[in-house]
Amino acid sequence: MAEASMQSPLYAFGLASQADAVNDGRGVWANEIPLLGYISLRGNSLDPAFAEKVGAVMGVTLPVAPCSFATALDVKVLWISPDEWIIVCGRHRLGELLSGLRSALQGIRSQVADNSGGYTQVLLQGPNALDVLQHASVYDFAALEQGRVIGTTFGKSSVYAHRAGDGFCLLMRRSFADYIWRYLVRASAPYGLGIAAIEATGHAGRGVAS
Known part of the structure; x- marks a missing residue:
């Protein structure tokens, strides 16, 4: 749309x-x-490769402490559970972040879904x-x-x-x-x-x- x-x-x-x-x-x-962008991210926070690659794409360290969140520029990452986060971003960055996460996490047990609607x-x-x-x-x-x-x-x-x-x-x-x-x-x-x-x-x- x-x-x-x-x-x-x-x-x-x-x-x-x-x-x-x-x-x-x-x-x-x-x-x-x-009309912001919302990305559902799932993965193992204890996997160093998962956390490192997500952080590199987001430009912010993945929050792993319960009930914490992290922000950087136009990205906000909310801890939802030990293996789930909601990434909130400006709509103009949605496609870039979705593509970046999916590419970076290939071969790593994870799930990236666009929940902007x-x-x-x-x-x-x-x-x-x-x-x-x-x-x-x-x-x-x-x-x-x-x-x-x-x-x-x-x-x-x-x-x-x-x-x-x-x-x-x-x-x-x-x-x-x-x-x-x-x-x-x-x-x-x-x-x-x-x-x-x-x-x-x-x-x-x-x-x-x-």
């Missing part, structure tokens, strides 16, 4: 047309980071962002340390979450995105929700403009 015709899972909410610079007028600011991310920040997350999840987000990624509940669904600057990044499956966004809107109602202008920094971690 041509990129010009692609639509994010939250396209119908018209978030881009509502976006504004973050200010003190709202307690919660959020927006989707749409299956995920999206939402950035959440503001003085009441933590309150919203505590309404939505059983996880104690106040205890979430920088550099850690966790999988947890969000209402009746689930997300992978990590801190992003002074806010949080929520990675979710496309099929749950509509439900999670609506839940987030409801939970934010007491604090006031603003749609944050997203600042393009060229990578999976584009930031919220302040």
Whole structure:
């Protein structure tokens, strides 16, 4: 599908047309980071050849510590389990990284799959962002340390979450995105929700403009 015709899972909410610079007028600011590249990677982290070759292609050391992630330029690698990672990248780098990984890992027990149509991310920040997350999840987000990624509940669904600057990044499956966004809107109602202008920094971690 041509990129010009692609639509994010939250396209119908018209978030881009509502976006504004973050200010003190709202307690919660959020927006989707749409149409990134998502690669599912599986392999044996104890195999030095696997870790070395992945790191060489990604330009970042493969995170092998539980619940950790690593970033470099426009690539973010999230540890999901001892033999699984999600690689998030700018869409312009997706083909290059898929090809590079598949070529580098030939002959090494591994799996590389393009899951770009299956995920999206939402950035959440503001003085009441933590309150919203505590309404939505059983996880104690106040205890979430920088550099850690966790999988947890969000209402009746689930997300992978990590801190992003002074806010949080929520990675979710496309099929749950509509439900999670609506839940987030409801939970934010007491604090006031603003749609944050997203600042393009060229990578999976584009930031919220302040």
